[in-house]
């Protein structure tokens with residue numbers, strides 16, 4: 001079910017086992033993976049189905065360092081997130097992407113590339129790509145031969161191109177029909193309430209740009225959903 005949070009009563013409380021904040025590539029994928037699992041999922045999305053200037057302006061922010069687009073122009077704040085205008089270039093990361101680089105502050109991941117290997121084929125399908133094959137030889141045949149460059153001098157990298165998948169359009173129906181998923185539009189998370197030690201998040205505070213406020217978390221009884 002997909003619900004417009006603006007239509008709900010002020011003070012609405014949503015009971016859920018899992019609360020996902022943001023219906024972009026990550027949030028939609030995660031909710032989809034929990035479809036039919038019996039786990040009650042609440043997906044909170046800041047925007048609606050289309051760009052709304054007021055909501056989009058919440059992405060305004062300061063940037064530093066290398067030149068980059070204005071933040072509120074680069075990322076999109078509505079159902080589907082930035083996949084509503086992403087380019088669709090896809091390919092697995094390199095081993096070196098995960099390593100710390102002394103000249104790049106805060107670089108290095110806590111996982112290695114292999115940790116993602118099991119998930120790439122599923123991601124490939126979600127992005128509506130071709131077969132999960134990124135070796136040069138995989139794509140060579142009698143008609144197509146890659147030139148023999150010196151491997152120490154030239155590294156060839158393959159990409160595949162997603163249509164590009166607009167996650168909010170392509171996966172909207174299956175999320176809307178899932179019995180265990182409630183997605184809320186215009187539901188901006190403004191605060192996370194934690195326990196005393198801040199070791200556990202207990203609730204997410206929700207606001208629409210108008211007046212409606214609410215909360216989502218485990219152990220609170222759901223108010224009737226309108227709209």
Ligand SMILES: Cc1cc2nc3c(=O)[nH]c(=O)nc-3n(C[C@H](O)[C@H](O)[C@H](O)COP(=O)(O)OP(=O)(O)OC[C@H]3O[C@@H](n4cnc5c(N)ncnc54)[C@H](O)[C@@H]3O)c2cc1C
Pocket residue numbers: 021022023024025026027044045046047074075076077078079080081082083085086087088089090187188189190
């Ligand atoms: C112009 C552009 C081109 C790109 N091209 C490529 C490409 O070719 N290949 C590639 O691999 N990647 C590309 N990307 C990157 C790709 O789009 C992102 O990596 C991907 O969308 C990130 O997914 P996400 O779910 O983390 O964030 P997003 O897709 O941005 O989704 C975040 C969601 O969270 C919602 N949200 C934000 N704050 C709140 C809040 N407080 N409460 C509730 N909801 C909230 C937003 O409305 C949004 O729907 C591109 C990005 C841009 C901007």
